[in-house]
Amino acid sequence: MDVVSEESRIRVSWPDGHRATYHAVWLRDNCSCAECLHPSGQRLLDTRSIADGIAVTTAQARDGVLQSAFTDGHTSRFDSSWLRAHAGKPRPSSRRLWEARVDVPTGRWDDVRGDGEALRRWLAAVDELGFAVLTGCGTEPGTVTRVAELFGYVRETNYGRLFDVRSLVRATNLAYTGIGLGAHTDNPYRDPPPTLQLLHCLSSSTSGGESTLVDGFRVAADLRIDAPEAFELLARHALQFHYSDAGTELEAEAPVISLDARGDVVAIRFNTRSTAPFRLDEPLVEPYYDAYRVFGRMLESPSHQLRIMLAPGDLFIVDNTRVLHGRTGFTEAGERHLQGCYADRDGLRSRLAVLSR
Amino acid sequence: MDVVSEESRIRVSWPDGHRATYHAVWLRDNCSCAECLHPSGQRLLDTRSIADGIAVTTAQARDGVLQSAFTDGHTSRFDSSWLRAHAGKPRPSSRRLWEARVDVPTGRWDDVRGDGEALRRWLAAVDELGFAVLTGCGTEPGTVTRVAELFGYVRETNYGRLFDVRSLVRATNLAYTGIGLGAHTDNPYRDPPPTLQLLHCLSSSTSGGESTLVDGFRVAADLRIDAPEAFELLARHALQFHYSDAGTELEAEAPVISLDARGDVVAIRFNTRSTAPFRLDEPLVEPYYDAYRVFGRMLESPSHQLRIMLAPGDLFIVDNTRVLHGRTGFTEAGERHLQGCYADRDGLRSRLAVLSR
Numbered sequence: 001m002d003v004v005s006e007e008s009r010i011r012v013s014w015p016d017g018h019r020a021t022y023h024a025v026w027l028r029d030n031c032s033c034a035e036c037l038h039p040s041g042q043r044l045l046d047t048r049s050i051a052d053g054i055a056v057t058t059a060q061a062r063d064g065v066l067q068s069a070f071t072d073g074h075t076s077r078f079d080s081s082w083l084r085a086h087a088g089k090p091r092p093s094s095r096r097l098w099e100a101r102v103d104v105p106t107g108r109w110d111d112v113r114g115d116g117e118a119l120r121r122w123l124a125a126v127d128e129l130g131f132a133v134l135t136g137c138g139t140e141p142g143t144v145t146r147v148a149e150l151f152g153y154v155r156e157t158n159y160g161r162l163f164d165v166r167s168l169v170r171a172t173n174l175a176y177t178g179i180g181l182g183a184h185t186d187n188p189y190r191d192p193p194p195t196l197q198l199l200h201c202l203s204s205s206t207s208g209g210e211s212t213l214v215d216g217f218r219v220a221a222d223l224r225i226d227a228p229e230a231f232e233l234l235a236r237h238a239l240q241f242h243y244s245d246a247g248t249e250l251e252a253e254a255p256v257i258s259l260d261a262r263g264d265v266v267a268i269r270f271n272t273r274s275t276a277p278f279r280l281d282e283p284l285v286e287p288y289y290d291a292y293r294v295f296g297r298m299l300e301s302p303s304h305q306l307r308i309m310l311a312p313g314d315l316f317i318v319d320n321t322r323v324l325h326g327r328t329g330f331t332e333a334g335e336r337h338l339q340g341c342y343a344d345r346d347g348l349r350s351r352l353a354v355l356s357r
Numbered sequence: 358m359d360v361v362s363e364e365s366r367i368r369v370s371w372p373d374g375h376r377a378t379y380h381a382v383w384l385r386d387n388c389s390c391a392e393c394l395h396p397s398g399q400r401l402l403d404t405r406s407i408a409d410g411i412a413v414t415t416a417q418a419r420d421g422v423l424q425s426a427f428t429d430g431h432t433s434r435f436d437s438s439w440l441r442a443h444a445g446k447p448r449p450s451s452r453r454l455w456e457a458r459v460d461v462p463t464g465r466w467d468d469v470r471g472d473g474e475a476l477r478r479w480l481a482a483v484d485e486l487g488f489a490v491l492t493g494c495g496t497e498p499g500t501v502t503r504v505a506e507l508f509g510y511v512r513e514t515n516y517g518r519l520f521d522v523r524s525l526v527r528a529t530n531l532a533y534t535g536i537g538l539g540a541h542t543d544n545p546y547r548d549p550p551p552t553l554q555l556l557h558c559l560s561s562s563t564s565g566g567e568s569t570l571v572d573g574f575r576v577a578a579d580l581r582i583d584a585p586e587a588f589e590l591l592a593r594h595a596l597q598f599h600y601s602d603a604g605t606e607l608e609a610e611a612p613v614i615s616l617d618a619r620g621d622v623v624a625i626r627f628n629t630r631s632t633a634p635f636r637l638d639e640p641l642v643e644p645y646y647d648a649y650r651v652f653g654r655m656l657e658s659p660s661h662q663l664r665i666m667l668a669p670g671d672l673f674i675v676d677n678t679r680v681l682h683g684r685t686g687f688t689e690a691g692e693r694h695l696q697g698c699y700a701d702r703d704g705l706r707s708r709l710a711v712l713s714r
Binding site: 008021023025026029030040041042043044045046047048050052086087088089090153154155156157158182189190191192195235236237238240242243244245247248249250251252253254255258260261262272273274275277278279282285286289290292293296297300344345346347349350353354357 | 365378380382383386387397398399400401402403404405407409443444445446447510511512513514515539546547548549552592593594595597599600601602604605606607608609610611612615617618619629630631632634635636639642643646647649650653654657701702703704706707710711714
């Protein structure tokens with residue numbers, strides 16, 4: 001590599017024609033000497049302490065190493081490969097959007113319960129697609145938290161470490177009848193909402209009651225193209241969500257579509273059962289409702305929505321900030337018993353990264 | 358109240374001159390009859406199922422109740438007081454920004470461990486100011502999770518349900534010396550980061566080692582006024598954060614200042630020890646670093662930063678998305694042992710709301 005030093009930056013070019021510019025303050029900030037970087041990878045240098053107007057005094061390249069001295073008297077060394085790897089834009093996301101025809105990523109409990117390649121593949125599917133299925137889990141109550149503990153930590157809530165979803169036909173409570181539930185994310189009234197949800201089927205002798213799954217990011221991307229004004233309304237205005245019972249009173253506020261600082265979609269929060277009355281400026285009420293219903297109906301469209309029939313022993317996991325789930329109605333006699341739990345994505349991604357080393 | 362019905366909306370006026378307009382779709386969506394709303398407060402009506410172009414057919418007010426019929430054949434009733442309470446903007450936040458001279462909200466363990474008014478006041482301070490102190494907690498290991506369980510659920514992480522912060526003078530590892538730690542939020546490499554952090558002092562025989570606390574929202578508000586370009590840079594461009602050890606590899610991406618859909622500050626993520634090399638477009642590198650250091654130094658300014666000396670038996674809690682913490686250096690012989698744990702804000706706010714009923 002060749003280096004040309006200017007005061008506030010160093011221009012580097014490689015034999016293959018690749019070029020990059022490194023600013024003095026960035027280089028000084030990323031010094032990896034023992035004084036600046038702990039062996040753990042945690043930084044010892046506090047960026048705040050770097051002198052204003054810091055500049056390069058000398059720079060030279062030898063044997064694939066850039067050695068640079070700075071006006072604060074410090075000297076740093078950077079490997080050529082490190083410099084190339086850390087310049088420029090962040091790595092693109094491994095995310096892959098999907099529609100109804102997606103191949104369902106499926107693992108088997110006996111395979112993934114080890115720490116090996118089967119687990120890595122299963123976790124990679126969740127990271128990439130936002131969901132995966134696990135079969136052969138048996139029907140022992142509590143299994144759902146054992147699956148979560150394969151890769152992370154259960155997020156305990158007012159519903160407990162795990163919760164039971166029992167839908168008895170001819171129940172007196174409408175919420176426990178066989179009516180279908182539209183696509184939704186869970187716990188939108190929570191702050192932060194759980195980023196992962198697992199649902200494990202213990203028994204299912206009803207007819208119907210298919211689980212529905214839909215990629216909210218795919219639908220949001222389509223909405224952004226087809227109806228950009230609707231997309232903007234859902235991204236720029238927050239809704240209030242709420243849940244209360246004798247011992248609980250949860251409220252949170254968020255838009256249906258959350259964007260990051262670059263304007264990319266980073267979260268969907270959609271749950272018609274848990275919205276509080278919409279609080280919108282009066283001229284926005286009708287356009288917002290139109291946008292909300294357009295998006296909500298797209299979430300239910302057969303081209304977007306995957307249907308799977310969970311058999312006893314089956315489980316699915318969803319990224320609860322991306323993939324919405326629901327169920328179709330069921331009308332015949334029988335019982336349906338699921339157990340669910342929540343967890344968070346950081347644990348899953350950490351285990352995936354460690355298994356991928 | 359008087360009502361004037363137009364096709365798509367109802368205009369309501371009250372004897373005191375208050376007026377509001379309610380759209381047909383909004384009213385239909387908020388019907389509270391047994392078919393549309395479950396006694397739990399969960400909605401049974403799926404907003405997606407409301408007919409496009411729904412309109413009001415008749416509307417009348419009698420005895421403080423608006424009765425409205427819709428073109429889908431449904432009739433709904435709304436109490437006057439409910440209509441007034443649910444129109445217009447969301448309630449303003451109870452948040453109160455603070456600087457170094459703030460009165461430190463302090464509870465006593467013996468008082469707050471009941472479910473009563475002392476706990477409500479202590480939780481309200483956390484909700485309003487983003488921090489509070491608890492004294493008289495004793496020095497039994499594990500107490501910190503008992504405090505979290507007063508109002509919510511411990512967020513377990515790779516550090517366990519609780520973690521030990523021991524700083525031994527003359528330790529061989531720089532991270533465990535008495536060097537000061539600048540103001541930071543914890544676990545910025547986590548997704549989602551824990552929204553609450555508790556730190557409990559079990560022993561402290563060193564000299565120095567004060568805890569520092571600073572209201573990141575206050576500092577961000579000042580930055581927004583004093584240096585709006587710097588504020589925009591920190592809000593519009595994300596940083597990468599990372600942490601790794603033998604069994605863990607965590608990465609997350611977020612701006613230092615997160616804004617909500619309205620442009621209000623909703624989270625601060627600042628931790629110079631856990632940033633990965635900044636990935637910024639080349640022309641942004643120097644302005645971004647300038648903005649980052651201006652903000653970081655403001656976080657350390659004596660006018661913004663509160664210092665408290667934790668004695669054995671003392672504990673503080675911070676909203677980890679808002680209030681940054683750190684410690685001053687300590688140089689004399691002795692030991693300092695803290696235990697910490699993480700939890701989430703939704704549990705705290707739920708308990709606060711229930712105690713406030």
